Amino acid sequence: QVQLVESGGGLVQAGGSLRLSCIGSRRTTSYATMGWFRQAPGKEREIVAAISRSGGSTYYEDSVKGRFTISRDNAKNMVYLQMNSLKPEDTAVYFCAAARTVRLGTADHEYDYWGQGTQVTVSS
Numbered sequence: 220q221v222q223l224v225e226s227g228g229g230l231v232q233a234g235g236s237l238r239l240s241c242i243g244s245r246r247t248t249s250y251a252t253m254g255w256f257r258q259a260p261g262k263e264r265e266i267v268a269a270i271s272r273s274g275g276s277t278y279y280e281d282s283v284k285g286r287f288t289i290s291r292d293n294a295k296n297m298v299y300l301q302m303n304s305l306k307p308e309d310t311a312v313y314f315c316a317a318a319r320t321v322r323l324g325t326a327d328h329e330y331d332y333w334g335q336g337t338q339v340t341v342s343s
Contacts, residue, residue: 254268267289
């Protein structure tokens, strides 16, 4: 059973930063693509960012481009999401996800494994 565990969420003021971390129970090189999704209250879960196995390819949702950075350290089985210039609309539960496919998927069904999520709250 593959497990992904997120950490690093919390309460931050608008304009602040947080760094989310996700550790896998198996080598992250086993997952071709890793991603971060988020789900705000009353809204559907949406892709935030995705990264290829080597880290050479990334995808960002338009609203986070220039503010968020996804990275991975396969030697440590870790994936990170550095979030800067946070806005109240970034408030959501953030989920780490892993996919066996090479394509940088942007939809839920393209990912095979999920973490339990970590809450990020941005106050105005």
